[in-house]
Amino acid sequence: MRAVVMHAPGDVRVEEIEAPMIVEPTDAIIRVTATCVCGSDLWPYRGIEELKGPTPMGHEYVGVVEQVGPDVNDIKVGDFVVGSFVASDNTCEICEAGFQSRCIHQVMMGSIGTQSEYARIPLADGTLVTVRGEPTERQARSLLTASDVLGTGWFAAVAAEAGPGKTVAVVGDGAVGLLAILAARQLGAERIIAMSRHADRQALATQLGATDIVEERGDAGIAKIKELTGGYGAHSTVEAVGTQESMMQAIGATRPGGHVGYVGVSHGVELDGMNLFFATVSLLGGPAPVRRFLPELIDLIMTDQIDPGIVFDLTLPLEDAAAGYQAMDERRATKVLLTL
Numbered sequence: 092m093r094a095v096v097m098h099a100p101g102d103v104r105v106e107e108i109e110a111p112m113i114v115e116p117t118d119a120i121i122r123v124t125a126t127c128v129c130g131s132d133l134w135p136y137r138g139i140e141e142l143k144g145p146t147p148m149g150h151e152y153v154g155v156v157e158q159v160g161p162d163v164n165d166i167k168v169g170d171f172v173v174g175s176f177v178a179s180d181n182t183c184e185i186c187e188a189g190f191q192s193r194c195i196h197q198v199m200m201g202s203i204g205t206q207s208e209y210a211r212i213p214l215a216d217g218t219l220v221t222v223r224g225e226p227t228e229r230q231a232r233s234l235l236t237a238s239d240v241l242g243t244g245w246f247a248a249v250a251a252e253a254g255p256g257k258t259v260a261v262v263g264d265g266a267v268g269l270l271a272i273l274a275a276r277q278l279g280a281e282r283i284i285a286m287s288r289h290a291d292r293q294a295l296a297t298q299l300g301a302t303d304i305v306e307e308r309g310d311a312g313i314a315k316i317k318e319l320t321g322g323y324g325a326h327s328t329v330e331a332v333g334t335q336e337s338m339m340q341a342i343g344a345t346r347p348g349g350h351v352g353y354v355g356v357s358h359g360v361e362l363d364g365m366n367l368f369f370a371t372v373s374l375l376g377g378p379a380p381v382r383r384f385l386p387e388l389i390d391l392i393m394t395d396q397i398d399p400g401i402v403f404d405l406t407l408p409l410e411d412a413a414a415g416y417q418a419m420d421e422r423r424a425t426k427v428l429l430t431l
């Protein structure tokens with residue numbers, strides 16, 4: 092089958108690899124109908140994360156079930172499914188508490204790869220959710236976002252306790268930050284401040300529900316958020332980048348007693364104990380338990396209440412994946428959809 096393989100930083104190729112087979116009795120094999128390039132795929136692309144030899148890429152997917160193992164009961168051949176970027180049993184105590192991304196049996200889909208014609212999905216019953224009805228092309232694009240970026244933005248907003256009467260600040264204007272704005276609006280936030288200095292992203296942020304835009308970063312950005320909130324800071328802040336600057340910006344923009352939901356994969360972030368002590372904020376983050384939110388997100392998409400697929404601003408055939416990586420790396424694209 093055809094699959095995206097990263098050989099070295101900046102070197103992405105589409106090549107022939109062996110098609111997946113059922114390994115565990117709880118596995119399913121899906122025919123991937125759409126996949127995409129994630130901001131986190133850029134970390135190895137930029138050489139910030141080390142690659143151990145040629146690596147099949149991707150962890151976001153929608154598709155049709157082709158085959159199931161003997162212990163798969165809920166997922167059927169022919170189902171159109173969406174799954175999280177982390178496979179989970181959805182039955183252990185961690186899963187039951189709503190943190191499926193840290194399931195005791197978790198399998199990171201990135202270690203398997205989904206930018207390919209077919210993908211093996213471990214723990215299929217606990218990982219996949221069947222979509223009822225026939226999604227339109229537009230709905231299918233949105234369902235693909237539920238696999239990671241929408242689910243992650245949603246978790247960030249929930250972790251930050253976005254809701255009625257709250258002012259939510261969002262640090263990061265990539266797909267996750269943008270969809271955290273959509274989530275905050277859906278959750279009923281009163282005011283949503285997008286921190287972005289790119290005109291195209293600002294326009295999308297506004298379309299998705301941002302009420303204010305702050306272009307300043309770092310201390311100046313924090314000062315601006317305080318100025319906009321009567322000196323208090325935001326009740327809820329989403330951190331969707333993962334750098335030292337963005338994390339400090341998020342904590343600094345949050346009022347004492349407020350909440351920070353941090354979902355940018357942390358790279359080199361160090362927190363000073365004394366700053367953290369006096370910040371007096373709640374921090375909750377990590378890999379998003381997308382599986383917790385999937386049934387609700389699928390329902391919102393299939394009833395046309397949300398249209399998160401608008402974050403895809405470049406669509407390419409899988410064969411042109413290298414161009415997609417390059418476009419995202421150069422920030423010419425927010426989010427690249429790969430068709431099959």
Ligand SMILES: [Zn+2]
Pocket residue numbers: 179180181182183184185186187191193194195196
């Ligand atoms: Zn579990």
